[in-house]
Amino acid sequence: MIEELFQIERDAYRDSSVHRVDARVKIILCFAAIVALVAVPYSTMIYTVGAIFFIFFLAFWLATRLPFVAYLKRLAAIMPVWGIIIFFQIFLKNRYYSEYHSLVSLPFGIHIYTESIEFAFILCIKFMLTISFIILLSSTTKMQDLLDGASRIGLPEEFALALGMMIRYLFVFGYMFRKIQESLKTRCFNPFDSRLPYRYRLRQLGYTIGTMFIRSYEQGERVYISMLCRGHGTRSHLFLSKKPLRRGEWSLLIAGLVFIIVMPSCVWLMQFSLF
C-alpha cells in the first residue's frame, strides 16, 4: 500500500481539466455517486443504473488523460480482498430472495444457487462502481487539496491538522521503509531465510519495526518543532483563504448532482411502469 501511495500522488500531480476542478466539487460528486449506488436496492435494477454510472465515470476518467491501465491496476490491487468475499456469496442464502434454486450440488451439502450468483453479481457491480469513484477522486486530487477541500466543506479543524500531519508521516514512513529495506538487503538479511535462527529473525524484525516507528516519529517531531518555531500551535487556527467556486465548477456540481439523483430515480420509475 505504501508503494501505491506514491503512485496515487504521482497521478494526482498530473494536469487535466478534471485535476484542475476544485476538490470540493470532486468530493461532493464522488460521495453523492457512491451514496446513490449504495441506495439502489439489492435488485437487478443495479444493472441499468450501474451501466449509466459507469459511462458517467468513464467520461470523467477520459477527461483526466490518465491511462486506463492505471485505473485497472488500482482496481486489481483492491479486488483480491473483496473479490473473495463476493465470490463466497454464491454458496449462501440471504433474506433478499424468497426462493432458491440449486444450480450445482457439491459434496458436504454445499450448493451453488442461481439467486446467490445473481446476488454476488449485484454486489460485484456495486463494489466496482463505488471503488471506481474513489479511484477517480484520489487519482485526480492531491492529498493536501483533498484536505483543504474537506476543511472548507466543514471537516473539524482538529482533524484537518492531525490528518495533514498523518499524511506527511505516511510519506516519511514510506521513505524510512525503503531505506531500512535497502540496508537489510545490503546485509543479505532475509526474514524468510529458514537457515537463520527463528529468534534472531524475530529480533531483527522487531528492531526494524521499532526503528521505523521511532525514526519516523523523531523526523516528524523535528518538522513539528520547526512549525512551532514559526508560531504554529495546537491553539492556532489553520488559515484557509476564501476560494469561491468558479461558474464552470458550479455548473459541473449542479449538473452532476442532478444527473446522480435523477438517473437512478428514472430507472426506478421505469421499472414500475414496465412491470
Place this chain on the structure above:
Amino acid sequence: MHIPDFAIPIYQGVIYWAIALVFVFLAVRWAKNDMNEEKLPLVAVLAAAIFAIQSFNLPVSMGTSGHLVGGALAAIVLGSPFAAVFILTMVLIVQGVLFGDGGITTMGANIINMGVIGGFVGFYSYKGIKAATKSMPVSAFIAAWLACLIPALACAVEMFIAGTFPLMEGLVAMGIYHAIIGVIEGVITVAAIYLIMNVRPDLVDSGVKPLKKVSAV
C-alpha cells in the same frame, strides 16, 4: 474487518453514522482539550503506523477482511479511549477516501467497530487487567487481543443485520481469524509500548490528569 460500501443497505449505514458521529464529536472534544503540542506528532505518527499495520489485509470468506486493528495501542499510549476513536477515524478516512479500503456510507459502522469498540475494550481491559496483574506486557497483550476479536464479532453481527452474511458462519469465521490475528496484534502492541516506554517514556500518557487547582489550606 472493514465493511465495504456494497455490504450494508443505505438506511443502516445512516444509523451507524449517527451513532459514530456522537463518539467522533466526543473524540474531537478530547482532541481540543488534551491534544497538546507534545501529543500531536504522536497522534499523527500513531495514525500513520496503524494505517501501515492495517494495510496487511486477509480476506475472510464469511465476513469482510482480517487485519490488525491498533485501537488498543492508540488508547493505551495516549491514555484515553477517545484517542483511539480520533486516530481510527483519521485512518478510516484516509483508507476509505484514498484507497477504497472500507467505504464512505459504511465508515460509521467501521468507526464504531474499530475506533469505539476497539478503543474502549482495549483501554478499559488494559486498565482492569493491569490493576489485577500489575504487569504491562500481560495486560497490554490481553487488551490488544480482545480489542481485535470483539470488533470483528461486532462486524459479523452488523453483516448479519445487513442480510449479506449468515450469523453463525460469520461469527465463527471472523472469530477464528481475529483470534489468531489478535495474537500478532498483542505481540505488536506489547512491543510498541515497551519500545516507547524505554526509548521515549515521555510520550506515554499514564492517564493521570494534572491538578488544575491547588486549594490553599
